[in-house]
Amino acid sequence: LYDEMFEQGRNLMHLLFVLHNCSICNVDFTFTIGGDFPFDYSNIASACLMQYDFHLLFSMQTIKLIIACYFKLNYSEFNRNMWRTYIAWLLRVKRVELCSLVVMTSLTWFVLFHQPQCLKRDMQVDYLQNEIVELSRRYVDDWLEGERRLYWKLTSGLGQSRPLLAKGKPFPPTLTLALENLYSALHQLETWLLGGFSANCSVNVLHEMINHDLNNIMRQQNALDQDWILYLDKLSILNKDWKLLYPSCSEKIMWMENNWQKYSCYGQLGVDETRCSIFTYLSRLERQCPLIWRQQVQLAGDDIRPLLLPNISHLHASMYDNAQNYKWMKQRMTSTWSDWSEAYSWLKRNRRHLLPKKQLTILVHMGFLTNASGFKFGESAFTGGPLGELVQWSDLITTLHFFGHRLLISSESSTLKSTLSQYSSSSSFCGALTGDEPDLIFTDIIGISQIRRISANFYSKYRCRLRVLDSFGTQAQFNHAPYFKAHITQLGNDNPWGGHSLKLGQFFTFYPHSPDNSFLGFVVKRQKDVKPRVERKNITLLYGKNAYWNDFTKILDSIKDLVEIHATVNPDDQHLLPSYVVNHGVLDSGRFNLLSREAKIFLGLGFPYEGPAPLEAVANGLVFINPKFSAPKSRLNETFFAKKPTLRQLKSQNSYMEDYIGEPYVFTIDISDRPALRAAVKQALQAEFEPHVPWEFTAEGMLERVAYYFLHQDFCEPDHLPLNISQLRIYVGESGASCSDTCSKHGFFCEPSFFSLINVRSVIARFSLCPEFATVADLHAPSFSQNVCFLQENQHLLNCASDSSRDIQRICPCRSFRPGQVAMCKVC
Numbered sequence: 019l020y021d022e023m024f025e026q027g028r029n030l031m032h033l034l035f036v037l038h039n040c041s042i043c044n045v046d047f048t049f050t051i052g053g054d055f056p057f058d059y060s061n062i063a064s065a066c067l068m069q070y071d072f073h074l075l076f077s078m079q080t081i082k083l084i085i086a087c088y089f090k091l092n093y094s095e096f097n098r099n100m101w102r103t104y105i106a107w108l109l110r111v112k113r114v115e116l117c118s119l120v121v122m123t124s125l126t127w128f129v130l131f132h133q134p135q136c137l138k139r140d141m142q143v144d145y146l147q148n149e150i151v152e153l154s155r156r157y158v159d160d161w162l163e164g165e166r167r168l169y170w171k172l173t174s175g176l177g178q179s180r181p182l183l184a185k186g187k188p189f190p191p192t193l194t195l196a197l198e199n200l201y202s203a204l205h206q207l208e209t210w211l212l213g214g215f216s217a218n219c220s221v222n223v224l225h226e227m228i229n230h231d232l233n234n235i236m237r238q239q240n241a242l243d244q245d246w247i248l249y250l251d252k253l254s255i256l257n258k259d260w261k262l263l264y265p266s267c268s269e270k271i272m273w274m275e276n277n278w279q280k281y282s283c284y285g286q287l288g289v290d291e292t293r294c295s296i297f298t299y300l301s302r303l304e305r306q307c308p309l310i311w312r313q314q315v316q317l318a319g320d321d322i323r324p325l326l327l328p329n330i331s332h333l334h335a336s337m338y339d340n341a342q343n344y345k346w347m348k349q350r351m352t353s354t355w356s357d358w359s360e361a362y363s364w365l366k367r368n369r370r371h372l373l374p375k376k377q378l379t380i381l382v383h384m385g386f387l388t389n390a391s392g393f394k395f396g397e398s399a400f401t402g403g404p405l406g407e408l409v410q411w412s413d414l415i416t417t418l419h420f421f422g423h424r425l426l427i428s429s430e431s432s433t434l435k436s437t438l439s440q441y442s443s444s445s446s447f448c449g450a451l452t453g454d455e456p457d458l459i460f461t462d463i464i465g466i467s468q469i470r471r472i473s474a475n476f477y478s479k480y481r482c483r484l485r486v487l488d489s490f491g492t493q494a495q496f497n498h499a500p501y502f503k504a505h506i507t508q509l510g511n512d513n514p515w516g517g518h519s520l521k522l523g524q525f526f527t528f529y530p531h532s533p534d535n536s537f538l539g540f541v542v543k544r545q546k547d548v549k550p551r552v553e554r555k556n557i558t559l560l561y562g563k564n565a566y567w568n569d570f571t572k573i574l575d576s577i578k579d580l581v582e583i584h585a586t587v588n589p590d591d592q593h594l595l596p597s598y599v600v601n602h603g604v605l606d607s608g609r610f611n612l613l614s615r616e617a618k619i620f621l622g623l624g625f626p627y628e629g630p631a632p633l634e635a636v637a638n639g640l641v642f643i644n645p646k647f648s649a650p651k652s653r654l655n656e657t658f659f660a661k662k663p664t665l666r667q668l669k670s671q672n673s674y675m676e677d678y679i680g681e682p683y684v685f686t687i688d689i690s691d692r693p694a695l696r697a698a699v700k701q702a703l704q705a706e707f708e709p710h711v712p713w714e715f716t717a718e719g720m721l722e723r724v725a726y727y728f729l730h731q732d733f734c735e736p737d738h739l740p741l742n743i744s745q746l747r748i749y750v751g752e753s754g755a756s757c758s759d760t761c762s763k764h765g766f767f768c769e770p771s772f773f774s775l776i777n778v779r780s781v782i783a784r785f786s787l788c789p790e791f792a793t794v795a796d797l798h799a800p801s802f803s804q805n806v807c808f809l810q811e812n813q814h815l816l817n818c819a820s821d822s823s824r825d826i827q828r829i830c831p832c833r834s835f836r837p838g839q840v841a842m843c844k845v846c
Contacts, residue, residue, distance in 0.1 A: 267307040325422025333419045339433040343387040343396035347412040361717035362420045372725035378423045378457035385464030387429040402588040402604045410540045462487045463515045482734035488525040491535045494817040496663030516663030521733045529674040533768040533818040542633045542715045549615045560585045562623030576692040614638035622671045636683045639709040641702035644686040646670045713838035747832040757818040757830035768818035772831030798822035800829045
């Protein structure tokens with residue numbers, strides 16, 4: 019029997035494959051041996067079990083008992099590690115040619131009707147052991163790798179038509195949840211064998227053991243059918259907080275059981291009536307449930323495409339759908355191209371490990387530029403309109419282009435619709451990744467709404483790949499719609515820009531406002547040949563919007579005897595300026611830089627909030643006088659912020675200039691205090707310093723930061739950690755303090771991705787803070803108050819920025835940071 023099996027290139031591992039596949043999940047399909055002999059699996063199963071009137075497949079334990087009985091293997095001398103090696107391999111390879119069932123049937127028949135032969139085979143034990151080990155090695159090296167590749171190709175169902183086996187059906191995906199069952203059964207088998215079971219080959223004993231074994235499997239299957247989630251809870255290989263990481267898993271399983279037949283795409287992707295197939299689909303393809311039996315497979319479309327070379331003509335050609343929208347951006351790209359080239363050369367020399375390894379397809383949609391938005395940013399760029407968004411998008415697109423990625427750029431809804439129509443997945447109801455979608459999607463809040471309106475299916479599937487440019491940032495209480503609705507009175511009555519329930523790190527900000535969001539930033543050109551300040555005139559340039567001029571005439575009157583005051587206002591608004599103000603009209607960046615090099619002071623008037631101009635002024639050697647507000651401005655007291663999804667409070671016109679730069683480059687004062695303003699102007703006129711640009715706002719700094727994000731950020735994997743755990747530092751905050759403030763107080767930076775590590779009872783218990791634990795869905799958790807420690811039950815509410823009430827102390831995850839590049843740790 020074994021000689022015949024060896025001649026077919028089979029060995030004991032085939033039997034392990036069979037018992038692996040039969041342990042919990044049943045399959046039903048036609049297979050072939052060498053493409054010549056078709057067998058129907060259901061018939062084979064009936065033949066195997068007919069003599070015992072069983073109606074289940076053989077379980078793993080049953081088959082191994084048969085093998086053990088037949089060969090009287092001395093398991094204490096057998097290489098136990100070989101079994102575990104098989105199991106580890108089986109976790110990667112989930113399918114087998116079921117021809118081994120024929121061998122199993124023959125083996126069973128041979129055991130039951132030729133029992134006397136059992137006692138004559140003792141002399142062959144050593145031979146069989148050696149042959150099994152040797153042939154297994156050869157089998158793994160020469161045949162199994164090919165079978166593994168064929169299996170993934172046949173079972174992936176990821177955007178390619180699934181080929182058929184000869185004379186057979188396509189392989190349906192089968193879930194194997196038997197990891198712990200396998201190890202448990204192996205341990206049980208060792209106990210039985212070492213206890214002397216192999217000494218008795220009685221058919222009656224074997225029959226009894228098989229029957230008992232199958233009954234156990236039946237009970238396990240029934241328990242599994244009754245409560246799938248309970249089964250997952252008992253798996254020790256799963257993170258005990260898997261429900262926090264996969265909050266929709268339970269709900270999605272129940273929905274799939276009732277609705278999968280309504281949509282043909284589920285069946286095409288391998289879903290059938292079994293919970294095995296449903297869980298396989300949800301964990302492998304939609305990633306809404308934990309992946310418990312192996313690592314994620316590579317998608318069928320994940321071939322490595324070569325990086326594109328930087329070429330400004332090619333970049334401009336990809337920005338085509340509205341010439342007016344891109345005119346200012348293209349001018350900026352052209353004027354800064356040499357700086358980008360030098361910065362990328364620096365990155366290749368000094369941060370080579372951050373460079374991208376393959377070309378990505380990235381969809382870039384600027385919703386704020388579309389006609390539907392009504393903002394007309396492109397049209398007003400040359401007449402004094404806001405430039406901050408254009409600056410950031412221009413620098414982002416240039417960065418992505420230098421990294422060699424394929425960009426699909428749009429600034430109109432019609433272009434976006436055309437782009438989305440290229441992807442078959444956008445019209446499919448099923449939420450599976452198909453391998454043909456863009457790798458990343460950069461857009462803004464308006465763009466999110468436009469994508470959802472054009473294709474809700476596309477948005478729901480690829481929302482984890484979104485990167486949303488959000489100048490002022492989004493906080494947890496506005497991102498999670500149910501929480502906002504429950505606290506609408508305290509948070510303000512309107513939230514049009516929030517409620518998307520994305521990961522907070524998917525929002526990319528203009529300045530590093532909050533550790534919860536990702537800091538994207540922009541680039542400030544480092545000026546060359548800047549005139550020394552001693553050679554400059556006592557000129558003050560004004561920084562403010564037209565609507566504010568009338569309110570500040572008295573302020574300007576108080577300093578007009580100290581400095582010559584200049585402005586860059588649209589000539590149509592000349593009448594709003596005091597007569598002594600010299601107006602140059604709206605200047606392009608080149609002419610504005612020339613004017614800046616003649617002046618000494620850049621005076622803010624309170625608005626616009628957190629724009630790029632103050633950094634550009636300091637880069638040109640000016641002192642920025644930063645207006646300090648008498649009361650912090652937020653959505654609760656300032657119309658401009660009323661609809662912004664953040665409660666962040668601005669203490670001055672530009673908080674970054676105040677907190678990260680300071681004197682002698684920045685003087686933050688209350689400009690309505692005339693004596694204080696005059697004193698600041700006098701001090702600024704005497705200040706001596708070199709022009710300054712923080713590293714994170716240089717081209718090198720932005721390339722480094724974005725490359726780091728590409729390498730370490732993954733919002734599609736719930737338990738992904740962008741940093742090594744060695745960077746974690748845990749601090750307990752003072753009553754009422756946020757984690758951002760707590761970490762900053764200790765010289766660190768709050769790291770929100772580490773909340774998943776500390777929001778665990780066993781971790782918090784080490785601090786001996788409290789004897790009792792409670793689970794809450796509130797902004798302060800994890801935290802403690804008096805004798806109770808609070809764990810967070812809603813992952814959307816984990817955050818660094820929120821303050822707590824006076825009687826609650828937050829437990830905070832912190833990390834180191836690099837001065838001048840706060841987005842990265844010191845060793846990153």
